[in-house]
Amino acid sequence: MTSNSHLTRRGFMGASVALTALLASGSGLLAEGGKALTIAYNLPVQSWDPTTGPSAVNPALQSIFLAVFDRYIAQGPDLSFGPGLLTEWGFSEDKTKITMTVREGVKWHNGDDFTPEDIVWSLERAGNPETGNPMQFVWGKIGNYVIDGNVITADVLAFEPALFKWMAFLTAFVLPKKYYEEVGAEGFEKAPVGTGPYMVDAFEQGAYVRLKAFPDYWGDAPAFETVTVKFVTDAASRVAEVESGNSDITTNIPYEEYDRLIAKDGLSGEAVPVTDIGMIFLNDIDVMLDKNVRLAAHHAINKQLIIDRLLRGYGVPISTLEVPGYAAYDDSIQVEYDPEKAKDLLAASGYSTDNPVKFTIQTTRGFKPKDYEMIQAVVGMWRKVGIEAEIEVYEIAKHYELRAADTLAPAAFYNWGNSIGDPSTSTGFSMFGPSPHAVWDSADLVEKIGPLFVEPDEDKRIAGYKAVSKYIAEEGYVIPLLQYVMPVVFASNVTVTPYTSGDLLPQAVGQA
Amino acid sequence: MLLKTVLIRLITTAVTLFGVAVVVFTLVRVAPGNPIAMMLPPGATEADIENLKALYGFDKSLPQQFVIWLGGVLQGDFGTSITLRQPVDQLVLGRLPATLELSLMALLIAVALGGIAAVIGARKRGSGTEVGVDLVSGAVLSIPDFLWGLVFVLIFGVLWPVLSISGRVDPRLDIDFTTNFYVFEGLLRGRFDVVGSTLAHMLMPAMSLALPLAAMIAQLLKQNLKEVLVQDYTTLARVRGFGETAVILREALRNAALPTLTLVGVQFTFLIGGTVIVERLFAYEGLGNMAIDAVINRDLPLIQGIVLLFAALFIVINLIVDLSYTLLNPRLRHG
Numbered sequence: 140m141t142s143n144s145h146l147t148r149r150g151f152m153g154a155s156v157a158l159t160a161l162l163a164s165g166s167g168l169l170a171e172g173g174k175a176l177t178i179a180y181n182l183p184v185q186s187w188d189p190t191t192g193p194s195a196v197n198p199a200l201q202s203i204f205l206a207v208f209d210r211y212i213a214q215g216p217d218l219s220f221g222p223g224l225l226t227e228w229g230f231s232e233d234k235t236k237i238t239m240t241v242r243e244g245v246k247w248h249n250g251d252d253f254t255p256e257d258i259v260w261s262l263e264r265a266g267n268p269e270t271g272n273p274m275q276f277v278w279g280k281i282g283n284y285v286i287d288g289n290v291i292t293a294d295v296l297a298f299e300p301a302l303f304k305w306m307a308f309l310t311a312f313v314l315p316k317k318y319y320e321e322v323g324a325e326g327f328e329k330a331p332v333g334t335g336p337y338m339v340d341a342f343e344q345g346a347y348v349r350l351k352a353f354p355d356y357w358g359d360a361p362a363f364e365t366v367t368v369k370f371v372t373d374a375a376s377r378v379a380e381v382e383s384g385n386s387d388i389t390t391n392i393p394y395e396e397y398d399r400l401i402a403k404d405g406l407s408g409e410a411v412p413v414t415d416i417g418m419i420f421l422n423d424i425d426v427m428l429d430k431n432v433r434l435a436a437h438h439a440i441n442k443q444l445i446i447d448r449l450l451r452g453y454g455v456p457i458s459t460l461e462v463p464g465y466a467a468y469d470d471s472i473q474v475e476y477d478p479e480k481a482k483d484l485l486a487a488s489g490y491s492t493d494n495p496v497k498f499t500i501q502t503t504r505g506f507k508p509k510d511y512e513m514i515q516a517v518v519g520m521w522r523k524v525g526i527e528a529e530i531e532v533y534e535i536a537k538h539y540e541l542r543a544a545d546t547l548a549p550a551a552f553y554n555w556g557n558s559i560g561d562p563s564t565s566t567g568f569s570m571f572g573p574s575p576h577a578v579w580d581s582a583d584l585v586e587k588i589g590p591l592f593v594e595p596d597e598d599k600r601i602a603g604y605k606a607v608s609k610y611i612a613e614e615g616y617v618i619p620l621l622q623y624v625m626p627v628v629f630a631s632n633v634t635v636t637p638y639t640s641g642d643l644l645p646q647a648v649g650q651a
Numbered sequence: 652m653l654l655k656t657v658l659i660r661l662i663t664t665a666v667t668l669f670g671v672a673v674v675v676f677t678l679v680r681v682a683p684g685n686p687i688a689m690m691l692p693p694g695a696t697e698a699d700i701e702n703l704k705a706l707y708g709f710d711k712s713l714p715q716q717f718v719i720w721l722g723g724v725l726q727g728d729f730g731t732s733i734t735l736r737q738p739v740d741q742l743v744l745g746r747l748p749a750t751l752e753l754s755l756m757a758l759l760i761a762v763a764l765g766g767i768a769a770v771i772g773a774r775k776r777g778s779g780t781e782v783g784v785d786l787v788s789g790a791v792l793s794i795p796d797f798l799w800g801l802v803f804v805l806i807f808g809v810l811w812p813v814l815s816i817s818g819r820v821d822p823r824l825d826i827d828f829t830t831n832f833y834v835f836e837g838l839l840r841g842r843f844d845v846v847g848s849t850l851a852h853m854l855m856p857a858m859s860l861a862l863p864l865a866a867m868i869a870q871l872l873k874q875n876l877k878e879v880l881v882q883d884y885t886t887l888a889r890v891r892g893f894g895e896t897a898v899i900l901r902e903a904l905r906n907a908a909l910p911t912l913t914l915v916g917v918q919f920t921f922l923i924g925g926t927v928i929v930e931r932l933f934a935y936e937g938l939g940n941m942a943i944d945a946v947i948n949r950d951l952p953l954i955q956g957i958v959l960l961f962a963a964l965f966i967v968i969n970l971i972v973d974l975s976y977t978l979l980n981p982r983l984r985h986g
Contacts, residue, residue, distance in 0.1 A: 177822075179817070183944065185734040185735050185736075185944070185948075186734065186735055186736045188736065191736070192690070192733065192734060192736055193686065193689060193690040193733065193734050193948060194734060196690060196692065268699075268702045269706070271703075271706050273690050273691070273692045273703075274692050275692075275699065275702075276692055276694040276695060276696070276699055277692075277694065324736065325737070328736060328737060341822065341825070343819075343820075343822070343936060344735065344742070344745075344936065345746070345934075345936035345940055345941060345944070346818050346819055346820075346822075346934065346935075346936035347818060347822040349822050349823070367822045367823070369817055369818055369822065369934065370934060371816075371817045371934040372931060372934060372940075372943075372944075373931055373932050373934065375801060375804070375932075376804060376816055376817050376932060376933065376934060379804045379805070379808045379809050379816050380816055380817060382809050383808050383809045383812040383816060384812065385808075385812070385815065385816055385817070533683070534683065534684060534947075535684075535947075536683065536684025536685075536688075536689060536947070536948075536949045537683035537684045539684065539685075539688040539689045539691070540683060540684050540685050540688040541683075542688070543687075543688040543691055543700075544688075564693065567693075568693030568694060569693075573696075574693050574694060574695075575688075575691045575693075575695050575700065576691070576693045
């Protein structure tokens, strides 16, 4: 027997110390102080082309895109619009042309000069159906671009009143013409180049992106030299990330955890209402064709109670699809909680608690905070007035499929985001029958909303949408529930500027 | 004999993979939810929808789509991910090392913990220690891996934050490796910072996966050891003066380990499957995490690629287990 064939006690101790040292060398991952910031984010970046594919229309990914790329038009924390890569913009008097003034002195991350050609190329590419831009239906409405110095003019091929608001919305990012044509789509995915405040320094798909401040950024320099965005999809893990100090900031965590964390030393929080609402789509089928049933279903819901009990007060009850801050918000339109009125309405149609009206309501479970629980509460409130609803749980992908095919149940819970606050992108598309996103398809609404999509007079357009919102509330075509509040928890040594759009921008994080 | 076995297994492997391809291709298309509906813009017209379908190849009939896809697969083209916009084979093979390293580490931990517990239980058979081993392994087995994950996050991530909660490696490290085998390539390149960071990130998910398997190994191996320890040859070893521990380690373990090897082989495939939830919990960028995103986003080409790879992995692992069982068992080797 030789001694080297056995693990001696001394050898074992030595190996243990070595392993411990090895692990310890890799475990010192507490969020760095100074000029580095770590964010535990709830969704991974899927693609670095912010203009094509499903990730381009995912509102939750816009924050990361906005750190690297710039939009044609920028948006402030309060939804206001301001200069981005365009400094001026507007329609001609007769709405047949647009004029855009391009910012000068801007550099791409690879050192190239940003030019008006980049703007034109980006817009033409966005308007080309073959590139796969999901918002091609907007960008295809302008064309025949002419560049004169740093001013671009173009023809309006089809009038879109919200065109310039769209320039601050989904897929409205400017990409580098020369670089993209050199490296192609695949090369761009591997080494994306933008004009934004941060450059992509390292990217591990599904794990993290490390951003470095762009020294030649045209705007204010960001407070942090390096930002690491970890993609932590599990909410419990995000809570642990910020609680342990591994990350400085996290978001989209349960409200219970938000309250618990901000009560701790060293952590602070911001919870502001964002442009994301919870609603119940009603389909124009079966019992929902009865106006009394629709209105009773709305009046029977105590939205504030749901917010208080299930969301710990984090939410704003709403009566229309327009919320405070939106261009067509009208606080005079209210659908009050009134269970007695609900009973009367149902009685008028022959229903009561003994003879309830029956239908199915579909909902996701865990897709939005307390979605299933909210619908359970709603069903409980309905039961008290004479509505017996059966809950059907489905995945969000099935919701999209059923909605596009117009085969949703009579009632279906959903959330709707509208970070530019324009009525066309909330009430408009969600209630206009021909839109694949609409559920209620009655002709009266098509007649009322259709002309507003092309109304050139802005005041008349906004007034028109307010009137439509009032009409929808009176007819009970949809049940808006609440405006969501987005919780952000952060270390007390940083400051976070919350955006009503729901964006969590690394460049909007400062040092306390 | 061995060559014939391998050849037959290779043929059945090809047939199995074809069957898996047919099933997964059909299932993901008949399952509710389609990727086109998920990316429809609000103002999309029927023409826009048809354009999108054509862009992603969903405008053709199901058999046509299958023939096109299978033709590509046979030429090594698994299609392009709808959400990640990169070739599926590159994406899947890029993530495979992370999952393999995690699974292997979990397996090593499970074998080590289970083996030690089994030896201790067998050595102290009939005593309170054996009862203790049975109780602990029973309790460990009754808790699923993801719950172990949450327990570890709480203990080693929050209360005593010594291990990394999420990810696979410290994002601050610059890694320009040829492969994504961070541990193996890190060791070969002498990048111990990468190895240490990867192990520190891997420890909690690996432990979560390993514990239930370790409990199974402990129970089975201990039982087999107890059966072997009453055989004549172990008695003879004691007569020759070997202590009980030496009898277990030098004489009994090799024979008692054969059924455990089969269990480990079978369970290893389940362990790889179990990475799906655990990787999600720890934001570990392996195949499992990618699979969940692919399903949520209805990224059909990516789902197909991942399932095919998982199927191929399962078949290969089972083949290796069968062959190693043949090699280790003299009765099968010479039969």
